[in-house]
Amino acid sequence: MHCGWAGNVTDNKIKYWALNVFCALVLAVLLGAHMGLMHLPGLLGQINPAWKDPLAWAHVSERGRSAAITGGYVLLLGLALFHGLYGVHTMFTEFFSGERAARRIAAGCWIAGIALFVIGAFSSVIFHISVPRT
Amino acid sequence: MNDHPAVEQRLGLVRWLTGHRHGIEGYLYICHRISGIVLLLFLSLHVLVTSSRLFGEETWQTLMSLTHSPALKFLEYLVFVAFAFHATNGVRLILIELGFAVGKAEHPVYPYRGSLHKQRPLMIVLMVVAAVLIVLGGFDALRLGR
Amino acid sequence: MPRTNEIIFSIRRLYPAVDAVPHTQRFPVELHPGMTVLEGLLQIRESQDASLAWRFSCRMGVCGSCAMIVNGHPRLACNTQIQDVSREEVRLAPLANYPVIKDLVANLDTLFEQHAALAPYIARSDSAELIAPGGEFRQTPAQLTRFLQFSGCIKCGACMAACPTVASDTRFFGPMPLTAAHRYNADNRDDGFATRKRHMRQRHAAEHCHYAGECSRVCPKGVDPARALQLLRRELLLDWLGLRRRQALAMVQPASDDQPPSQRRVQTPPPFTVQR
Numbered sequence: 001m002h003c004g005w006a007g008n009v010t011d012n013k014i015k016y017w018a019l020n021v022f023c024a025l026v027l028a029v030l031l032g033a034h035m036g037l038m039h040l041p042g043l044l045g046q047i048n049p050a051w052k053d054p055l056a057w058a059h060v061s062e063r064g065r066s067a068a069i070t071g072g073y074v075l076l077l078g079l080a081l082f083h084g085l086y087g088v089h090t091m092f093t094e095f096f097s098g099e100r101a102a103r104r105i106a107a108g109c110w111i112a113g114i115a116l117f118v119i120g121a122f123s124s125v126i127f128h129i130s131v132p133r134t
Numbered sequence: 135m136n137d138h139p140a141v142e143q144r145l146g147l148v149r150w151l152t153g154h155r156h157g158i159e160g161y162l163y164i165c166h167r168i169s170g171i172v173l174l175l176f177l178s179l180h181v182l183v184t185s186s187r188l189f190g191e192e193t194w195q196t197l198m199s200l201t202h203s204p205a206l207k208f209l210e211y212l213v214f215v216a217f218a219f220h221a222t223n224g225v226r227l228i229l230i231e232l233g234f235a236v237g238k239a240e241h242p243v244y245p246y247r248g249s250l251h252k253q254r255p256l257m258i259v260l261m262v263v264a265a266v267l268i269v270l271g272g273f274d275a276l277r278l279g280r
Numbered sequence: 281m282p283r284t285n286e287i288i289f290s291i292r293r294l295y296p297a298v299d300a301v302p303h304t305q306r307f308p309v310e311l312h313p314g315m316t317v318l319e320g321l322l323q324i325r326e327s328q329d330a331s332l333a334w335r336f337s338c339r340m341g342v343c344g345s346c347a348m349i350v351n352g353h354p355r356l357a358c359n360t361q362i363q364d365v366s367r368e369e370v371r372l373a374p375l376a377n378y379p380v381i382k383d384l385v386a387n388l389d390t391l392f393e394q395h396a397a398l399a400p401y402i403a404r405s406d407s408a409e410l411i412a413p414g415g416e417f418r419q420t421p422a423q424l425t426r427f428l429q430f431s432g433c434i435k436c437g438a439c440m441a442a443c444p445t446v447a448s449d450t451r452f453f454g455p456m457p458l459t460a461a462h463r464y465n466a467d468n469r470d471d472g473f474a475t476r477k478r479h480m481r482q483r484h485a486a487e488h489c490h491y492a493g494e495c496s497r498v499c500p501k502g503v504d505p506a507r508a509l510q511l512l513r514r515e516l517l518l519d520w521l522g523l524r525r526r527q528a529l530a531m532v533q534p535a536s537d538d539q540p541p542s543q544r545r546v547q548t549p550p551p552f553t554v555q556r
């Protein structure tokens with residue numbers, strides 16, 4: 001029988017949870033805009049013709065030239081990775097108990113998160129710097 | 135303390151999904167988890183695919199032409215569905231988990247009506263919003279699949 | 281004469297000292313209108329099989345010992361009329377998520393360990409007051425309402441058998457113990473929040489509730505543990521942000537005998553206590 005409650009548990013996990021909820025709130029706004037622009041182009045294109053084909057190279061590079069959008073992408077990526085991996089971490093710590101499992105789950109989440117963040121943020125920033133300006 | 139021979143019967147991982155008589159909130163909880171995992175898997179793939187724009191217009195065009203196949207369009211739409219559900223249900227969960235949408239403690243008078251009833255109007259409104267978004271996204275996916 | 285007929289009780293039986301796997305045994309039970317599942321069990325024990333094991337005590341939904349899985353739902357056997365469950369078959373199993381001791385008796389040791397770890401009593405920091413009470417603490421009706429609903433819990437464990445997180449997380453405190461913790465946190469006489477905090481805000485406690493709502497659906501006493509957990513989490517968040525405020529607590533001096541009655545402070549009882 002596990003006695004997780006019998007030990008002297010002092011960590012405050014509520015602050016990570018609060019951070020996660022905060023991320024979700026910001027995501028609802030940022031990701032809402034992102035998903036709207038990317039998945040409802042037919043609809044939003046009625047409002048602004050520039051939104052008709054967001055995946056065309058011209059629009060992709062135009063967005064890449066904007067420092068604000070590039071910054072927004074990096075922020076969005078960080079928030080989504082923290083939020084998503086926090087969720088997966090929660091699920092795994094529910095399904096697998098024990099100190100060793102907990103350490104492995106945390107390590108896996110950190111590695112995945114850092115790797116994806118580095119790839120995504122690095123490519124966004126380099127793209128912003130290197131994309132041809134007209 | 136456990137001096138009786140006893141047989142463990144925790145429902146565990148598999149029956150976590152099947153072992154319960156879920157009410158509507160129970161199903162939403164399962165859907166929220168599944169949609170969250172779908173979104174995270176998509177995000178991982180998405181980061182790898184979009185970082186290809188570093189290699190210039192040609193690579194980008196090749197990759198984008200791949201996503202024009204009906205099957206991938208459909209999968210992309212499923213991600214949108216997962217997002218629409220996860221985001222709207224997530225807003226409900228945030229309001230609940232911060233203690234806003236569950237109401238204050240009330241006197242337990244039979245027939246009992248508790249926090250589940252308090253949050254249900256919010257749930258219905260948000261699920262209608264999700265349904266509208268999903269339908270709009272479907273129209274858009276079909277129009278663009280021309 | 282009430283019409284009587286027969287119903288089948290399919291009971292999951294297991295005696296771990298003897299059996300390796302549980303088996304289901306079927307008993308015909310003579311049904312009377314208004315008969316409860318507990319009465320059916322008593323009938324079986326009296327007339328068919330005296331070795332059938334289950335817990336009960338009060339027979340009226342007060343003691344919390346008779347919770348079991350009735351046709352898939354965690355319920356109190358004494359509080360469940362057979363006719364409300366089925367016309368053909370009543371399927372009984374011990375409370376899920378806990379080890380079986382025998383037949384319908386689940387081992388709830390961990391439940392009560394978790395409950396005890398959360399200091400489920402009014403904890404005060406002023407020990408001098410405890411030794412020499414200076415008066416009675418006054419509680420307004422509104423202050424009483426903040427915890428009254430959660431104090432109705434009879435520790436039956438039905439919510440623990442229904443909770444999907446308890447099903448998968450072996451360390452999760454679960455709805456009943458955390459509701460008990462909130463019942464005392466919300467009491468204006470209590471000082472124990474800091475003591476309970478070290479458990480309440482760890483990973484396998486408040487944070488692992490995802491509001492599936494199953495606990496509140498099955499609770500036979502209208503306690504609404506799902507609500508208590510969200511309110512508890514809010515308190516923990518406010519506490520971390522340094523915004524948690526203690527409720528006002530007024531102490532009433534006892535009337536002394538040598539005061540003339542006209543000078544004694546008269547307390548009006550809150551409207552829902554017994555009026556003399």
Ligand code: HEM
Pocket residue numbers: 021024025027028029031032080081083084085086087088090091163166167169170171173174177220221222223224225227228231489490491
């Ligand atoms: C659009 C805004 C979003 C909102 C408002 C939102 C909201 C939430 C909330 C409130 C939770 C906690 C649920 C609980 O306590 O059970 C959650 C869980 C989760 N979210 Fe999100 N989310 C959003 C976007 C995303 C994205 C983009 C991902 C993927 C990267 C994601 C992945 C997850 C995962 C994996 C969980 C864990 C589910 C669980 O433990 O049951 N979410 N989300």
Ligand code: SF4
Pocket residue numbers: 432433434435436437438439440455456459495498499500501502503504505
């Ligand atoms: S909260 Fe309700 S279901 Fe849970 S132990 Fe208490 S009385 Fe039973």
Ligand code: FES
Pocket residue numbers: 335336337338339340341342343344345346347356357358359
């Ligand atoms: S016998 Fe006491 S609650 Fe059922």
